[in-house]
Amino acid sequence: MPAASTAPPTPAAEPPSDATTRADGWATYTTADGGLSFDHPDGWTVADAPEPPPAGVSVVVGDATGRHLATLRTDLVTGAVCPAEIPYALLDAEPLPALTQGTATPRFVFEGRTDPAVPDPVTSSTLAYGITSAPEPTGPTACPIAHFFSWPPSGAAFGGVYDPHLVYPGKPPHTDTPQAYMETEEYRDLRAMITSLRPAG
Template structure:
């Protein structure tokens, strides 16, 4: 596992991650101008995969939290009562959902989109940081269990300092990176009839009024209430109708 001790370089989220907040076409794979994503064999959604027979643990929402269910009745997640849901947040993929989870001070914390087309090749690898990783068994399909991850990538070869580091959190079906390098961040997971995404980007230089103060490193952000809330919301995602 690789970590960074400080955050002196500027932040930039390429489209494979920025699509979480509206970048790219709602029903298309990440833009081709973005850094390449992992191999399709590891993250391509499979509509025919049978659901897992394992019984996931029940999800318990904190007192006072609300539950949101997508308009098609397929997925649900919990969120703080002081946060809001923007539905729709844009033009969804045909038959899919496109919603944003917004904090009490107006920042988009995570975006949920379904019926997404996924699949691309990993053409280049970068030094990576993995700060948090936790399986989400409620979303297991065909024996594969998505993970919530909070991770980063650096691009030492970039001549643009503002594009040298990407940080994001969300659900992924990609294998956990090993060694010293990894494919670009690819926060998609298998969900019928194609694929879905639920996550957001972390910008330590965000100055939105009301946000956490004195947070300038990925490690420090993990200790904030904001991070703990958004992680719990994302990991609570489950088939609608289940506790």
């Protein structure tokens, strides 16, 4: 009987440095500058934004059909003006301690604003999900949506816009309200993806 081989096994090929697929059907993406990582369903795509920024990173996350779901951008100059407060709704929120800078802990939010000066109910409301460092509103009104959070060297953004009136192939039926959308697998996956954002390494 021939002797058993003692040669070490041939190592498996290394996956690309910016994406690693896991056994649970999700993949981990790390930005090209090695600064941040997040998890996403393996069937979703992460690609450079069509117009790269002069500094930092800008990537677009899409579903299996290529429909734009969220954008991650870094090296942004943060700060937003507040021309007027308008009625707001906070639909979902979660603090993100992994992104804490100093004493500020950003949070994931899914929120809306309604502009009473716009008579058309279709265009008067804006709904968006993302990460923010803005102070949490304490009354029935708030400044316009500003999904930016503190991140070296200045700030970053990770989120997207929900349009209940958008029609697209494969859209789940009866998801024309944010409350119904929150019950979908897509929203649960989006929420899990955005809240997984963390320093790489």
